[in-house]
């Protein structure tokens with residue numbers, strides 16, 4: 001990887017961190033820093049901090065941090081090079097093609113091109129005489145030719161190598177075809193077309209690139225499953241994308257309709273509902289929720305009235321609730337899916353169904369009654385207890401009050417009793433959440449992929465090393481003092497040793513330290529660690545004294561025998577202490 005330092009610096013200079021982050025996070029000034037709600041985890045009080053002074057950000061809630069490039073990389077789901085390119089584009093800086101070694105970047109470009117070519121191949125086949133079987137199927141389901149063209153739908157021939165031969169003729173290698181997952185490789189080592197005798201839906205991202213395919217089997221064809229989808233590739237992650245989002249993004253300021261199948265999306269668009277999307281695969285993911293929340297305010301979940309549909313909607317509802325989006329649920333009458341319903345009753349009737357969408361609490365209250373006989377006392381009690389759980393789950397006190405009132409009126413329960421029960425449930429839930437939070441604190445620290453795993457074995461040395469790094473970042477003029485006493489290889493933990501090594505390299509050449517110098521040599525979690533170190537408290541006090549003290553601690557620790565047994569450490573207590581520390585820190589920042 002070699003974009004020149006001067007280009008990187010130029011890009012950084014033109015993209016100050018505040019202006020890059022603020023379109024994604026609403027930031028408020030706090031002293032010389034800015035804070036906001038973290039876009040990388042769900043939170044209600046802001047832990048996400050931006051430090052304009054050194055161009056970094058850090059979240060005290062989930063521990064993610066870095067520079068502008070890290071931020072763009074994470075939020076746009078790009079690799080480092082693409083993040084740099086995106087920021088370069090945004091600020092009108094040209095990067096010379098020769099400036100970067102771009103094996104991955106080039107492979108991605110080839111996959112995008114190849115996917116486009118593949119989509120064209122499927123589409124042309126569908127429109128040809130040979131593809132009549134598939135076209136008949138699609139038009140038989142009510143799709144117009146214009147819609148088929150709009151979505152670039154296609155068909156895969158009933159053949160093991162038509163696509164392979166086509167792509168070969170266009171100059172693509174089998175290795176690349178395999179990487180794009182349009183081709184499979186058998187155990188005997190022979191290559192074959194992954195999609196055969198299927199109607200093909202190209203999946204297009206919000207930037208208009210063909211990233212994957214979803215192939216639907218003909219009715220009655222049971223060989224190989226109803227759908228065959230592209231697996232994850234360098235340009236595609238199933239859990240991060242939605243079918244139809246490329247069109248919906250321009251029509252969804254108010255709301256997005258989330259449906260179950262690709263076919264529903266296509267027929268809803270044809271009927272004028274261009275804000276419909278579908279999750280790719282069986283379940284809805286937090287990443288998809290995040291994507292939606294960038295474009296709209298409200299999600300309408302439409303679902304089949306069967307048990308599976310209800311479960312899926314409830315799960316999606318829970319995920320969406322954490323994004324701050326308003327969620328409504330609509331049941332398509334007669335247990336039909338939207339596609340069937342529109343065909344039978346027309347678009348305007350479906351519009352009316354959408355208008356009748358209810359919020360999630362109401363929806364759950366309605367469905368909870370389905371299998372209970374509320375004419376009996378036992379049934380009534382069962383329903384009211386279930387309703388109490390549902391109402392307790394709502395975070396909106398006004399909403400809770402409205403539904404408590406309704407339940408009391410309808411079922412003749414006393415308000416005091418129902419309110420009391422709901423308060424109990426909420427307290428129990430809060431306890432569970434607190435326990436989960438402690439669990440979350442334990443896990444990252446003890447996971448082997450914690451940014452600096454050796455810190456646990458060498459806490460004193462690591463803290464001193466952090467002190468040295470923090471002081472030198474804000475006082476690079478102490479470099480020769482530090483370097484004369486402490487060489488990088490003398491640091492105890494290897495991550496800090498690497499960071500300090502890079503700092504020495506930069507400073508000895510008389511250059512200015514910049515955290516972006518590290519995004520090339522550090523992984524994301526290590527970058528977060530570095531940012532927390534340089535913005536933390538370890539350099540508090542007289543910097544020169546802190547530096548000298550830290551160095552002497554490191555040198556002592558280096559020679560000390562390492563503790564061999566840490567198994568007796570009480571994890572729960574340790575985590576509780578840590579949580580206290582974090583809370584205290586949070587309180588300080590918020591206060």
Ligand SMILES: [Zn+2]
Nearest residue numbers: 038041059062
């Ligand atoms: Zn966070």
